[in-house]
Amino acid sequence: MTQKAKHHPVTEQRNEKSQHLDRLNVQEIVTLINEEDQTVALKVKDALPQITAAIEAVVEVMTRGGRLFYIGAGTSGRLGILDASECPPTFGVSPELVNGIIAGGEVAIRSAVENAEDDSEEGARTLAAMVQPGDVVVGIAASGTTPYVIGAMREANRLGIPTVGISCNQNAPLSAEVKYPIEVAVGPEIVTGSTRLKAGTAQKMVLNMISTTAMIRLGKVYGNLMVNMQATNQKLRERMVRIIRDATGADEESARRAGMEAGGDARIAILMIMFGIGSAPAEAALTQARGHFGEAVNLLSQSK
Incomplete structure (x- = not known):
């Protein structure tokens, strides 16, 4: 490993197990992906105390009538939007209760707007235009360094809004900007820097926990039954x-x-x-x- 690589977030470093990835056959590739994916749940388990504290804060806000906002860029932003969009049909809640914000706006949901994540001021402006006192904001950034998300978290802090950060590196800059940091250290990806893989899976698992647990605590589930679901088909x-x-x-x-x-x-x-x-x-x-x-x-x- 070079001296320069040591300064990169772990999610951007090379995975020693996959350095000859292009020489593997299909079965070997999918086996390696599966083996690496199996480590993700255990890394999420390690972060359960952080996840629990964050969810308790989210539930407290939502019990008082506040809204939940996710904000991210690229894959992280899309995962937030996905989780938010699934809450109304699953739990019968208003579409305004859980919201997803992505750097670059709606076009970035389907098309990459890569430079949008570098604008911390735009992250702050976008967030300020949407939230209000009594809400809670979850910033999502695999690297934990995304300026757009960090700018949004700083603005939320300025507004007195509780902040949660989800990243996949230890001691991430995002964690220093939020009240409730969650770090799921999944390690290097099999395709170097492709955080849509293990990091994306980890983020999806954490988001599932946040929204599902919040809805259970809000009384949208009875036993384990989705009694609040919308029968739309x-x-x-x-x-x-x-x-x-x-x-x-x-x-x-x-x-x-x-x-x-x-x-x-x-x-x-x-x-x-x-x-x-x-x-x-x-x-x-x-x-x-x-x-x-x-x-x-x-x-x-x-x-x-």
């Missing part, structure tokens, strides 16, 4: 019926009828069957519980 309508049956033990006909009476809202249908009530009192209980399904169950149990 035939497959999901059938899933809704299965969820109602699993939650209540009802037969298929009763579950389907309750689902229709509830207007496709599995939560209302489940409460109707569980407590033998109509859709109006079930909906009223959910409103009183501010959409937290478990709390609605407790309210109706106490009123019996």
Whole structure:
């Protein structure tokens, strides 16, 4: 390793296991990729204390009515947008609750806008235009050095908004700029510097944990059932019926009828069957519980 390479982030350094990658056959390449991918989950495990602290902060903000923002560049930005976009159909929440911001704007979702990540001032401006007091911001940067993201985090700090940073290097500059740093040190990629590989996988795993855990704590899941999902197509309508049956033990006909009476809202249908009530009192209980399904169950149990 040269002296210069020692100063590069580990995610930019060469992986000794793949230095002859171009000479391998297909089976050897995919085997090596798989072996390296298996290390990612263990690196995420090492970061669980950091991840836990960050999620607790996110949940506290969202419980008070705040919004969650992800911000990143390139692959990191796209992963944030992906996670944000999956929250409404999975958990039935408003599209404004979880938001993804990417350097370069919407065009960068499909096309690389590589120089956009170097503009720290634009990161600050973009963030300032979208957030408000009471929100929380998660900066995502595999290297932990992306100026656009660091600029956004500094602006969030100036505004008094809680900050989380996700990077894949130890002692990353991003970590020094946020209140809740998360570092998943995945090591060098098999294709040098291609952080869409292990680093991208690690980031996706952490983002899954953040959004899923937050939604569970906000009462969008009952047991392990997606009771808040939006039944927007035939497959999901059938899933809704299965969820109602699993939650209540009802037969298929009763579950389907309750689902229709509830207007496709599995939560209302489940409460109707569980407590033998109509859709109006079930909906009223959910409103009183501010959409937290478990709390609605407790309210109706106490009123019996």
